[in-house]
Amino acid sequence: MNPHHAFLQALSNTLPTLSIKTDTESTQHWGRDWTVHFDTHCQAVIFPKTTEEVSVIVKLANEHQTPLVPSGGRTGLSAAAVATKGEVVISFDKMNQIGQFYEADRMVEVDAGVITQSLQEFAKNQGLYYAVDFASSGSSQIGGNISTNAGGIKVIRYGMTRDQILGLTVVTGKGDILTLNGGMLKNATGYDFRHLFIGAEGTLGFITKALIKLEKQPINLTAMVLGVTEFNGVVTLLAQFGQALTLTAFEFFDQLAVDKVIAAGHTKAPFESQAPFYVLLEFEAINDDVLNLAMGVFEQCAEEGLIVDGVMSQSIGQLQELWKLRESISETISAFTPYKNDISVLISHLADFISDIEHIVTANYPDFEICWFGHIGDGNLHLNILKPANLTKDEFFEKCQTVNTYVFDTVQKYQGSISAEHGVGMTKKPYLTYTRTQTEIDYMKAIKAVFDPNGIINPGKIFD
Amino acid sequence: MNPHHAFLQALSNTLPTLSIKTDTESTQHWGRDWTVHFDTHCQAVIFPKTTEEVSVIVKLANEHQTPLVPSGGRTGLSAAAVATKGEVVISFDKMNQIGQFYEADRMVEVDAGVITQSLQEFAKNQGLYYAVDFASSGSSQIGGNISTNAGGIKVIRYGMTRDQILGLTVVTGKGDILTLNGGMLKNATGYDFRHLFIGAEGTLGFITKALIKLEKQPINLTAMVLGVTEFNGVVTLLAQFGQALTLTAFEFFDQLAVDKVIAAGHTKAPFESQAPFYVLLEFEAINDDVLNLAMGVFEQCAEEGLIVDGVMSQSIGQLQELWKLRESISETISAFTPYKNDISVLISHLADFISDIEHIVTANYPDFEICWFGHIGDGNLHLNILKPANLTKDEFFEKCQTVNTYVFDTVQKYQGSISAEHGVGMTKKPYLTYTRTQTEIDYMKAIKAVFDPNGIINPGKIFD
Numbered sequence: 001m002n003p004h005h006a007f008l009q010a011l012s013n014t015l016p017t018l019s020i021k022t023d024t025e026s027t028q029h030w031g032r033d034w035t036v037h038f039d040t041h042c043q044a045v046i047f048p049k050t051t052e053e054v055s056v057i058v059k060l061a062n063e064h065q066t067p068l069v070p071s072g073g074r075t076g077l078s079a080a081a082v083a084t085k086g087e088v089v090i091s092f093d094k095m096n097q098i099g100q101f102y103e104a105d106r107m108v109e110v111d112a113g114v115i116t117q118s119l120q121e122f123a124k125n126q127g128l129y130y131a132v133d134f135a136s137s138g139s140s141q142i143g144g145n146i147s148t149n150a151g152g153i154k155v156i157r158y159g160m161t162r163d164q165i166l167g168l169t170v171v172t173g174k175g176d177i178l179t180l181n182g183g184m185l186k187n188a189t190g191y192d193f194r195h196l197f198i199g200a201e202g203t204l205g206f207i208t209k210a211l212i213k214l215e216k217q218p219i220n221l222t223a224m225v226l227g228v229t230e231f232n233g234v235v236t237l238l239a240q241f242g243q244a245l246t247l248t249a250f251e252f253f254d255q256l257a258v259d260k261v262i263a264a265g266h267t268k269a270p271f272e273s274q275a276p277f278y279v280l281l282e283f284e285a286i287n288d289d290v291l292n293l294a295m296g297v298f299e300q301c302a303e304e305g306l307i308v309d310g311v312m313s314q315s316i317g318q319l320q321e322l323w324k325l326r327e328s329i330s331e332t333i334s335a336f337t338p339y340k341n342d343i344s345v346l347i348s349h350l351a352d353f354i355s356d357i358e359h360i361v362t363a364n365y366p367d368f369e370i371c372w373f374g375h376i377g378d379g380n381l382h383l384n385i386l387k388p389a390n391l392t393k394d395e396f397f398e399k400c401q402t403v404n405t406y407v408f409d410t411v412q413k414y415q416g417s418i419s420a421e422h423g424v425g426m427t428k429k430p431y432l433t434y435t436r437t438q439t440e441i442d443y444m445k446a447i448k449a450v451f452d453p454n455g456i457i458n459p460g461k462i463f464d
Numbered sequence: 465m466n467p468h469h470a471f472l473q474a475l476s477n478t479l480p481t482l483s484i485k486t487d488t489e490s491t492q493h494w495g496r497d498w499t500v501h502f503d504t505h506c507q508a509v510i511f512p513k514t515t516e517e518v519s520v521i522v523k524l525a526n527e528h529q530t531p532l533v534p535s536g537g538r539t540g541l542s543a544a545a546v547a548t549k550g551e552v553v554i555s556f557d558k559m560n561q562i563g564q565f566y567e568a569d570r571m572v573e574v575d576a577g578v579i580t581q582s583l584q585e586f587a588k589n590q591g592l593y594y595a596v597d598f599a600s601s602g603s604s605q606i607g608g609n610i611s612t613n614a615g616g617i618k619v620i621r622y623g624m625t626r627d628q629i630l631g632l633t634v635v636t637g638k639g640d641i642l643t644l645n646g647g648m649l650k651n652a653t654g655y656d657f658r659h660l661f662i663g664a665e666g667t668l669g670f671i672t673k674a675l676i677k678l679e680k681q682p683i684n685l686t687a688m689v690l691g692v693t694e695f696n697g698v699v700t701l702l703a704q705f706g707q708a709l710t711l712t713a714f715e716f717f718d719q720l721a722v723d724k725v726i727a728a729g730h731t732k733a734p735f736e737s738q739a740p741f742y743v744l745l746e747f748e749a750i751n752d753d754v755l756n757l758a759m760g761v762f763e764q765c766a767e768e769g770l771i772v773d774g775v776m777s778q779s780i781g782q783l784q785e786l787w788k789l790r791e792s793i794s795e796t797i798s799a800f801t802p803y804k805n806d807i808s809v810l811i812s813h814l815a816d817f818i819s820d821i822e823h824i825v826t827a828n829y830p831d832f833e834i835c836w837f838g839h840i841g842d843g844n845l846h847l848n849i850l851k852p853a854n855l856t857k858d859e860f861f862e863k864c865q866t867v868n869t870y871v872f873d874t875v876q877k878y879q880g881s882i883s884a885e886h887g888v889g890m891t892k893k894p895y896l897t898y899t900r901t902q903t904e905i906d907y908m909k910a911i912k913a914v915f916d917p918n919g920i921i922n923p924g925k926i927f928d
Contacts, residue, residue: 104703104811105843151650160650163627176903185842186615186624186808186884188663189892189899190926191908195659199652216707239568243680287753344650347568378649379569420650428653435653439640444655446914450907462654 004043004088007064011046014056019047019094030091031069031083033076034136035427037397042083045071047094051169051177051208057090058206059175061456069458070202072144073115075136077340078425080148080201080461087459092143095208098122106214107166107183112143112207119212128214131158135330143207149199151421153326156377157248158215160421161198167211168194173204173452183211196447201423202458204451218248222285223322224298227275227308228252232351234277236306238377241281244297245290249282250377257329257373260336266328267321273309279376280326282319329373336386337393338371339400341407344380345416353414357383360406365399380420383407408434424462432463468507468552471528475510478520483511483558494555495533495547497540498600499891501861506547509535511558515633515641515672521554522670523639525920533922534666536608537579539600541804542889544612544665544925551923556607559672562586570678571630571647576607576671583676592678595622599794607671613663615885617790620841621712622679624885625662631675632658637668637916647675660911665887666922668915682712686749687786688762691739691772692716696815698741700770702841705745708761709754713746714841721793721837724800730792731785737773743840744790746783793837794846801857802835802848803864805871809880811843817878821847824870829863844884847871872898888926896927 002008002022011018021027022044031042048054061068067087074081083089092113099109106128110119116130116137123130132145134152144150146168150161158164167183170193180194181187197204228234234252241247254277262269270278285291294312301307313319345353354372361370367388374381385403387396408418412434419428419435432441441463448455466472466486475482485491486508495506512518525532531551538545547553556577563573570592574583580594580601587594596609598616608614610632614625622628631647634657644658645651661668692698698716705711718741726733734742749755758776765771777783809817818836825834831852838845849867851860872882876898883892883899896905905927912919 102810102812104699104814107810149652149656151652155649159627162656163623172907176907178901178904178907180904182879182881183810184808184881184884185619186839186844187881187899188613188615188883188885188887189881189896190663190888190905191660191668191911192613192626192663193904193907196655199654199656204655235568287751289751344648346566346571346647348566350568375650380650415646417646417648417651417653419652420648421652423652424654432653435651437642440642440644440657441654443636443640443642443657443914447655447911450910450914 002043003086004064004066007060007066007088008044010060010064011057014060015053018053021045027089030071030074030089033074033079033081035077035079035082037427038079038082038084040083041086042089043086045089045091047091049094051171054090054171054206054208055175055177058171058173058456061088062175062454065454067456067459070147070206072113072141073136073139075140076144076148076425077342077422078419078427080423080425080458081144082426085460090206092141101126102183105183107211108214109209109211110142111209112141114142116140116142116145123214126214127217129217130212131215132161132164135327142210146198146207146210147200147202148423149421151375151378151380153249153251153375155375156250157246162195164213165194165198165210166213168197168207169209170197170205170207173454173457201425201461203448203461205457218284220285221248221282221319222291223280223282223313223319224294224310225270225322225325226279226310227271227273228277228279228306229275229308231277231354233306234279234376235347235351237279237301238347240297240301244293245283247281247283247377249280251280251326251374252376253278253326253329253373254371256369256371258325260332260371261325261328264328264332266332267324270311270322270325271309275308278325280322326373333371333384333386337396338384338386339397341383342380342420342422343383343407343411343416343418344378344420345411345414347379349414349416350376350379353410353416356410357407360410361385361403364406365403404431411435426461429462466507467550468528468530471524471530471552472508474524474528475521478524479517482517485509491553494535494538494553497538497543497545499541499543499546501891502543502546502548504547505550506553507550509553509555511555513558515635518554518635518670518672519639519641522635522637522920526639526918529918531920531923534611534670536577536605537600537603539604540608540612540887540889541806542883542887542891544887544889544922545608546890549924554670556605565590566647569647571675572678573673573675574606575673576605578606580604580606580609587678590678591681593681594676595679596625596628599791606674610662610671610674611664611666612887613885615839615842615844617713617715617839619839620714621710626659628677629658629662629674630677632661632671633673634661634669634671637918637921665889665925667912667925669921682748684749685712685746685783686755687744687746687777687783688758688774689734689786689789690743690774691735691737692741692743692770693739693772695741695818697770698743698840699811699815701743701765702811704761704765708757709747711745711747711841713744715744715790715838716840717742717790717793717837718835720833720835722789724796724835725789725792728792728796730796731788734775734786734789735773739772742789744786790837797835797848797850800850801860802850803861805847806844806884806886807847807871807875807880807882808842808844808884809875809878813878813880814840814843817874817880820874821871824874825849825867828870829867868895875899890925893926
């Protein structure tokens, strides 16, 4: 017997048109995100269509003490959108309308379930640009992006998802509907709850709509891929190019990542030389002056021996081809059962930090392959440890847990973040104190109690 | 007998070097900001030098039930930093050090009491730029800027104070020291309390330090002042110039403001023609292409009859002279005992909104002069009603209270903000429900109870 039978019955009575699925295929499909470390256990999936329906659902869930887990595009990497304790999952798949467009404000209202790529395409059709972009933008939903404050490849120029959100409609854990900030650039009328819900991973309430800032379309985006002799050089290049140009991206990856991407047939090598590290940088080549500036920095850095070799895109086709080097990494290495970390430190600490980590892993686990890549312009590194063929998945993950402690000790040493853009969910929950103090976590719990006094909303995520 | 004698005695015992002033001149000086509607009543002013001292003070204040009012540069316009009930004032004047500079991160740590202009000068000396600027930057302190999320004249390009804050050290109302976000661009580890303290007007705790993002210095800033025939034209110009250029400012003011500024001898008329409205726009003229673009838009708008006349700065001196037209307004009209409003609506609603307000005021108060100016590129208007000579100050303010209700009804009609960048403090507290719902205010009170359970920290500000 479904322990939430009475809740589901009450839902059907109150919202007779609400779609409710309880079959195993559905609960397994909607009950999980991209993380693989947890078994899904979900009693039902429900598909509201309006903010008001979400409010009714949350109020009934409070009455029946039924925990609710939000489900967006299910592309999360920290298990914030996984039901493991027989919760009821609330999917935003049917709240997927793009609403009013405010041309003079360059702003559009979207439902939480709108796919990131749909918003990008909408913006493009208006002659504008939605600036948040990452590998899963074809599946991820705006509500999930907001709940994890998603970052991606353009943060250096446009900021995080947080920076695009001019207004937010949320249903709190008590079922109250809050319409926050109304799209204004300036509004100094008390606490800005918008920013509390952004990045809260659905633990304070559910985001149902957002007012999104759009940007002007970038002009003639141009990428360079550079081979770099040592990691310090990556940081120097960031400073040099960052000083001369307004960068729209500054990514890095290592030779191992390039080898795997090429072996998987995603693209070809950028040039004949090999290098321990690569940088992909991008800028708007609005005119020849800018191109000359970029070439000048390139030549100077090459003279200084920082760059082994380099290539610059001459067309959109070449730009897209160069980006494949970076954007195919995640998909390519997924075949090697990677143990993923998503960490950040100040740029000032990057070189020392990477050196420490490489030392730790090679000293303790000489048979592990480490694949480094990341949004280095934001101090954000994806550290991926690839499973050696001779280890089982369980043996490998067990060893990685130990590596994890070393890695997070090092993150803490440099006062960094154990989760730069993937959130905490369940996978990073045991490590939260490496970045946040116990006092902060206690305040978080008290804040959750304000918005969700019965602990109905995504319980057991971020903290217990 | 000072009712807070025991508290002050305990302070002296615990922090023997702490400066405490109780003389009337000091309490009157530090006990108020720029607002004039409240009588100052303050028992003592204390001057901590470190975050740890602030923590000790707050803990003792909790023990003794002594309310504390923060005091920064005292330039606030909403009475958030005024002691009226015999509170003890905590001044940040002695916490005024500029700390570590992180070159690779373009970031600097500053104490709360650092003057905005000192930070601007520090940035300039590093070849960088602190982007928040407004009329009171020579006196205002960073802690106060953060607590009110100060805006100013460059928001259209660089955002609010909120957008410059990469890390924050705060002492909560319980006396806990929180060090938030550590300067990282990406950090998805639970609730971002930084954004809760920004704009909280010192009601949740006291900001003691901040990590501030610096920008690259702008290149060849160039201003245009344009005379505009009707308000709709201002919005059209914003769209046209905003599409062609990356604007660093887009301000507007009316003929009355220009008349007063010129009569006061601050500068001369920008050109011979007169116009009901003026726009001051600014951009980086990085090369001739950009200048030509700007001139092209100007010519097109002039042909369409939107622009009466215009002038463009050809040097830094001319740039500064044109800015005087806008920046002298506030000081100039202060001689006319203005009743100030600081409101914002979506740019999409601006023209209708202004038309409604003008209709209301001229219909009901034909003898009132209205001076309009503001950061129109952010939807932010400063509506100033000037006192007719035949009314006493009290008669005038009483009438203004009634106008206020009409104005705020109109703000509410367009779902705008009754305080765009000045905060709520005490002056806007009675009107908070025009922008925030009672449910939101109830949540605010509950959040305050989490960080300040004894109501020690700046009580009676924002809400009761």
